[in-house]
Amino acid sequence: MPPIIAVTATTEVIRDVLRVRVNEAYTRALTEVGLVPFVIPPLPSAAAADAIRAVDGLLLTGGEDLAPDRYGQEAHPTVDVHVGRDESEIALCLAAMAQGIPTLAICRGIQVVNVALGGTLIQDIPSQRPNALDHDPRVERSDRVHDVSVAADSLLAAALEADRLVANSSHHQALDRVADGLRVTACAPDGVIEGAEFTDPRWWMLAVQWHPEELIATPEPWDRNLFAAFARAVHERRG
Numbered sequence: 001m002p003p004i005i006a007v008t009a010t011t012e013v014i015r016d017v018l019r020v021r022v023n024e025a026y027t028r029a030l031t032e033v034g035l036v037p038f039v040i041p042p043l044p045s046a047a048a049a050d051a052i053r054a055v056d057g058l059l060l061t062g063g064e065d066l067a068p069d070r071y072g073q074e075a076h077p078t079v080d081v082h083v084g085r086d087e088s089e090i091a092l093c094l095a096a097m098a099q100g101i102p103t104l105a106i107c108r109g110i111q112v113v114n115v116a117l118g119g120t121l122i123q124d125i126p127s128q129r130p131n132a133l134d135h136d137p138r139v140e141r142s143d144r145v146h147d148v149s150v151a152a153d154s155l156l157a158a159a160l161e162a163d164r165l166v167a168n169s170s171h172h173q174a175l176d177r178v179a180d181g182l183r184v185t186a187c188a189p190d191g192v193i194e195g196a197e198f199t200d201p202r203w204w205m206l207a208v209q210w211h212p213e214e215l216i217a218t219p220e221p222w223d224r225n226l227f228a229a230f231a232r233a234v235h236e237r238r239g
């Protein structure tokens, strides 16, 4: 049996019906490295923790903003939340951490991990960090738009097989106070956090603020390498 990966989905009204939805780029990026995606809708926390027991890995996907009351703040007017997703994904994250289930966290995913472990977010980069780069430019999702420097001694650099890259960028939030247990391993030139990882090797958890799933067909190998490293981590844990 190939490894099964839980892929978090959102819910959205499409053609008048509330539906479970996830961008196909995520599931394709997994199948390209021999992993089988299992799409997980937003679930109550107990059911989310049960779901983790059935899988070999977890992919936390992009999407809405976390509700700021999760980290003790009032919401900035630009914040767009999905509280059912927050409950589900925080429970998935904590269950994956407790069981050492390899986890790749993308965009909203890096924010979910940081908040689940007790960190905070910049709620709106343009208004709260006015000197920052434009992290949400109106370009194609697969356009590489800003540099990222990666700590050379990090798991993330080993996974990417690079300590600098150019990434796409489609986010208006970022990590602010970093949770205990996480190490920042990648930053944009303006200091905005673009990558983090868990410091205890019992939980393989790499997190990025960009969208590697949109970049697996580009000439540069970094993002394909990241998914391949996730697959290796999943296989190594299964033994």
Ligand code: MN
Pocket (backbone or CB within 6 Å): 135, 146, 168, 169, 170, 171, 188, 192, 194, 209, 210
């Ligand atoms: Mn960015």
